[in-house]
Amino acid sequence: MDGDGDSDGRADVPAASAEAEISGAVVPSAAVDLLSDLPDDLLVYILLHLDPVDAAEAARTCVLSRRWRDLWVQVPSLVFLCLNPVGCARVHAALAARARAIAAPDITRLHVYYFAGHSFPPTASWLSLAPPVLSGELVFFKDWQTPIAANELPTDIMKRTAFELPCFKKATKIYLHLEFLTLLLPPSGAFNALTELKLEQIRFDGQFILGDSMFPSLKRLLIDNTLGLVDLALNSSSLVWLKLSHLRGLQRINVEAHSLELLCVVHCLRYNVQVARFSMEGLKVLRWRDRLDPILVNFSEMPHLQQLTIFEFTPYGWPGSNPNQDLFRIINHFSSIQYLQLMVSIEPDLSDTESKMEGITSLPNIEILSLVLFSHGHVIGASVLYLLRMCTGIRELSLKLPENSEVLNTCPLNCICDQQPNWRAGHILMKFLREAEILNFRGEGHEVDLLKLLLRAAPGLRRLRITCHRYFAAWERLSEYSQRLAGHHSKLRSVEVSQVMTPLQP
Template sequence: METSGGDGEVSGKRAKPSSDNAGGGEEDRISALPDDVLVHILLRLLTPEAARTSALSRRWRRVWTLLPELRFLYTQDCRQIRAALEAHEASLRCLFVGIRDAAPDSVAAWLPAAAAARRISGHLVFHNIERGNNAQEEAEERGAFALPCLERATTASLHLGLLGLAVPPAGVFARLTELSLTCVGIHGPGKLGHAVSSPRCPCLRKLTVSDAWGLDNLVIHSDSLQQVKLEDLHGLRQLTIVASALKDLDVTRCFMNNRKQLVASISAPQLVTLVWDDLYDPSFVHLGEMEHLQSLWPFFFLVYGEDSLLHNHACLSLVRRFKTIHSLTLALHYFWEIDDFDYLMEDMTMLPDITFFKLVVSANGHAFGASAFHVLRMCSGIRRLMLSFLAPTNVEVKLPFVYPVCLFISCLIMT
């Protein structure tokens, strides 16, 4: 509310100092501050701590309910979360909930309250830290909670820690632009692919699904998706993506342990970056036209092994699909013991015309010069080279090239 003084100037109305402050002696100048300043102060506290300030005086009783963000850091009492959401009055630009070893009913106690009044207008982050080690057995035993329709949320990141997620069969996530599901078991009655497709997620631009069970068939039709990352989808047999605006696609370890009746069909004519760190065979993986593709990362190549390895066949089959590619990332992997295996680099006879080449080497203590130079001799047109080493190693690189190459060596020590 604003008032006008006699000189015509407009000044904000400030709350009068509370007469029931706890000190009873000195003037309570903090309580005299405007609501927006007090809210800014309380934003520095976790929500349970901010809510306790309501006991200070009548002036503070409802200030915390005006917070635009609520944060619960690994609380043990989910009833506390629901009570806070029901008492809260403002729209939420961020709701963060962290729980340790949550059960489905504990999540169901507060998540519907966050969605019921369309309260979340920004980001929802839920992180459950699990204690179990038998991932799939744990996911099946724990049961599932229903995902409510988040009508106003713009992003949702759910790390469920082996909890099951029941996908709603109806409802529109009208403003959702990003969705991330990690460590989750997918349950019916709805299908995840239908839920993230354009009719129900018209604004979704980025989708990440990682370490998930229960997705044997994933079908996505979207006009808005620009980035899709699918990683460790255990049991996936069929994948269909029709996305006219898709720019980046990452499929990693989704088909490795499930090699029967596999079908993958990708229609993404605007695709720029493709990471297919997985089995590939043109007989069951149909990638469609990719005229705009600039960056490719195929399955890793085993330097030593047995003939007809699926890894190497997948790598070479995908690379041979392209005559020219701006950026290629190729990973060479060595087993710890290689004495009883064949040298397989001779199977690699050609690479596309490349401008930027990233060679990733996991040498595991072995000399890798011969395999590296076997690859580099096929890359006469590169202008930039990056070498990444995924194990500690002493490296000396000499390039006998007669043409200019910008060489950038990046050593990554993986622990």
């Protein structure tokens, strides 16, 4: 094709229909410019690098010449930013043009971000056009113009609006953020190629059943922040990664996923749960931040489990409370674990509290222990020492101190966190410990005392890594000090002291 008036033998796609509806452009009569003489694949590459890769921006190139008129439909990645209901009409027009195009490649990325008020236009008009032309990633993000909490959403809006998801047989990833619209799955069909499904801020109509018949290839599933989900049933032979978080109102959950390798559960079983069953013999990583009533929650054997992360260990609490009960129950489920990560949380105000450390009387046999400390300015030595006494056979230890940009001086004189001054001179022997690291070190007195304690307690320590907090200016002097300490340690061969880089200010 040499110009607008010439034909190259291809069927004409009306310029004033789909392209004009998407971009508002009108095709002029003009000679082909030098840019249009470039090969199609290079021109598509140029369209792909529009910032952002917006379908309307790509469609506007139809004004250049008839050569460009069909070219934008060759772009495999489309992003729509819909600031009002008219935006959905543009999505419909783009997908309709895509369906009519001859030999157009499948869409590998279709993102629709809808930022509007409470009114929500029908989605079926464009969603029904997407499955045949999409073989990659679908993202639909619905958000109110003004953020609204889940318990403040207008009830009538949630009842009368729904998101009807058709069957995407070729899509590989789907991410839906629906601002608590009701999700309706197709009554039949299979998402044959889908490997990843993320559902956030979804409202369910009581039950959600996910199985191999509809999702035969699913490997990763995230369900976060839901309403109306009472009964969750997951039966998958392909699933390897599963995160469930803040499933409000959940009463029953049954997970059968024998190939599952990672499970994370956060605040799903605290209030209404009646029964929870997890059958996952292949599990390798378990992250648990939830209730664990042994009468209601049932785990299968997990012979391959390697990593366990538990939220959270509370060293101090109100008299009469038992904040570590669920933690103790899940720890007792295992006799040994390769890697244990504990989140240690000390409340900012410890007045009128008492020690709750005694609620944990034993830990499994552990090879690697990681403690993530949220201390809010309190002394951590007593809490750390108490835990270390129960796992003296570890070979690696990691202590992550708070990342707060400023030290919170909330710890008053004679605070309960430091009423056990003997922890600084504590006698503990960790003869198998070979590597230790401390992150976000600030050089405070109680942190230095804890460092000394570790060096005394681990005669076989070979390697010590200290990463100082970005605002700790004396880290080089700490390096010299650590080297002197290492000189008195018969086995220590490597001491590394570095500093977290301060992020650049915008």
